[in-house]
Amino acid sequence: MPAQLESSDSESEASVQSESADLIGIHPLPYIRCLIYLVAVLHTKHHASYQECALILKALGFILRRLPGNLLTGDEDDIPKTLTTVFNRLGLGDKFKIHPICHVCYRIFTGDEGTTFCPTCLVEIYRPRGRQLFRRLFGAGLGGDDNEDDLGFNPQRTPNLVQPIQSLADGLREFLARPGMVDAINKWKTRQVDPDELKSIQDGNAWKTVKGPDGRSFFFHGDSGNEIRLGLSMSLDWFSKKTSSYGPSHSSGVLSFSIQNLEDSLR
Structure with missing residues (x-):
């Protein structure tokens, strides 16, 4: 009987430690965790938009940094700035995979096969790379982004239509x-x-x-x-x-x- 009680106490202590680690993983400061919970509830229950949630996070972050008492210092000065980051902190990200599809016949592609044209409709699956003509011609010498190729193109192309599955x-x-x-x-x-x-x-x-x-x-x-x-x-x-x-x-x-x-x- 004592051994069983000791085992039960150990399991309870391990559970508490695991829960504490999960909370710290969201954010080490409890009032920042409350802010994260608040924004998540405003979006999921009251349909606050991504832009509205970002505004709340930035505004309250600005206020907290300027309050007396050094509420935010060092590594703790890490307030999420977007709803996407809030969801990632809470582990609320969806499990969907985004597939490009043909906007004419709605054929679904994996996105990994390197296909840029629908073989049935012969239409392009992806939008043209959104760079200005001047950038296309002279982008290599203009200090473009690191993720651009030698001609100033962004290799990450956006599909015309997508299907989350x-x-x-x-x-x-x-x-x-x-x-x-x-x-x-x-x-x-x-x-x-x-x-x-x-x-x-x-x-x-x-x-x-x-x-x-x-x-x-x-x-x-x-x-x-x-x-x-x-x-x-x-x-x-x-x-x-x-x-x-x-x-x-x-x-x-x-x-x-x-x-x-x-x-x-x-x-």
Whole structure:
């Protein structure tokens, strides 16, 4: 028994140390961490734009540097200046890979094959390099950027159209790796059901009658033998070019999946 208590105390101490290291990794100063959390919430919950978040970060950073008491000194004088940096500090970056696509036939390219023209439509996948003619002719002697070639071109070309993609398999793998998600998925099996009320998708006939490959009910409340049986729904939201600030010259759509095993608040 004492050995078990000692082990439990060690695990608890290790957990606290790990949590402290994670917080310091965000920023060593607690009031700067609060600023980072504030900006993240303003964007995710209240839809503050990237520019607005950057303005908040820069303005509050300017104020903190000029307050008495040397609040920011040395290496601690490292306040994020953009929302992208805030997301990176909090580990909130998305898992999508950006693929260039043909703006005529919408064929998807990996971006790694070196293709610049769509072989079907014979149109260019990437925009022309945005350099002025004077730069193109004389850029080599004008002290151009380090990432420009000898003619003053930027080798990083921008696609005409892109498609952010995360495969369903990769998304599920990342989701199931989160602590507590497996238990959350299986929680529906023990929920109390009122036969006279429909409160969730699990109360409907489709959930109760859909068959698996073996001919038996795919979803069941009994022992599943440690199997995770997921019910996925697919949604498609489409935005016209007049309502989407991200696609001013074309419409855009978002294809998403939801795990129906979860409670409504977690889907």
